[in-house]
Amino acid sequence: MLLRWAELRDIPRLQEIEKAARARYLAVEGFSFAVGTPPIAATRLEQGGVVLAEEEGRVIGFILTNAMDGMLYIANISVAISYSGHGIGTSLIDTADNQALSSGLSGLVLTTFRKPRWNSPWFRKLGFEPLPQDLVGPALRAALNRHSGFLDMKTRETLWRSFVRDTRARRHQKRVAAGDRKGAAKP
Numbered sequence: 305m306l307l308r309w310a311e312l313r314d315i316p317r318l319q320e321i322e323k324a325a326r327a328r329y330l331a332v333e334g335f336s337f338a339v340g341t342p343p344i345a346a347t348r349l350e351q352g353g354v355v356l357a358e359e360e361g362r363v364i365g366f367i368l369t370n371a372m373d374g375m376l377y378i379a380n381i382s383v384a385i386s387y388s389g390h391g392i393g394t395s396l397i398d399t400a401d402n403q404a405l406s407s408g409l410s411g412l413v414l415t416t417f418r419k420p421r422w423n424s425p426w427f428r429k430l431g432f433e434p435l436p437q438d439l440v441g442p443a444l445r446a447a448l449n450r451h452s453g454f455l456d457m458k459t460r461e462t463l464w465r466s467f468v469r470d471t472r473a474r475r476h477q478k479r480v481a482a483g484d485r486k487g488a489a490k491p
Contacts, residue, residue, distance in 0.1 A: 305392070307399055310354035310366060317363045318354065318382075319343035325382040328422065344368065344380060352379055355399050357392050367396040369403065373441025375464065376404035378414040388422070397430055404467070411466035413444065415451060417459055424461055432463035439464070 310318060323343045349368065356366040365383035369376050378400060383392045400412055413435060417423040440448070440462065451460065 305364075305395065306358045307355055307395060308358065310349065310356045312350065314354075314356060314363055314366075315346045315349050318349055318356065318366050319346070321363065321365065321384050322380060322382040324385055328385070348379075353403065355396060355403070357383070357387075357396060359387075365392040365396060367400055369400055371407065371409060372413065372443045372447070374409060375411050375413040376400055376407070376409050377444070377447070378412060393426070394430065401465075401467075409467075411464050413462065413464040415448065415460055415462050419459075424463065427463050430465070432465045435462045435464040 320343075326341065352368045352370045354366055354368050356363050358364065364387045366381070367378060368380040369378055371377070378397075381393055381396055383396075397412070404410075404412055412432070414427065414432070416427060419425070444462070448462065
């Protein structure tokens, strides 16, 4: 498997993978609405950092990230159904870890559904935990507010995986969340 930055020519395949991955929600009671939503806009894929997984020249998964409030926000991670359960997603998360660390960010953050098993339960197996409310920064708060316009927020949660657990790191993240950019890494 090869991991590489996405190129413009990859966007249709990324959208195809994401759309097919959403089809899994048909089997989960109360989640059929996810199937009919449009794919991630091409402009969004162009603007974010997209790393993809490729096998034998075929794109099989991707992760879309962007720096947000001193952390690396995972906007989407999708893997082709036929490759689900083969460690592709974990490899993509590891790549995001490396990207965040090399950028001086304090951890990974995302919003996800509490169920099904390939959402919150999967991220929790990888060491993610609920983000304390006092660490939600202005950009993440804005994203959550946007989500509340079309998602039932009782079905969602915000998770993070911090690289440093000491008190000093938490104080730094609180400053970033409060909008104090002093000492925050530049994306």
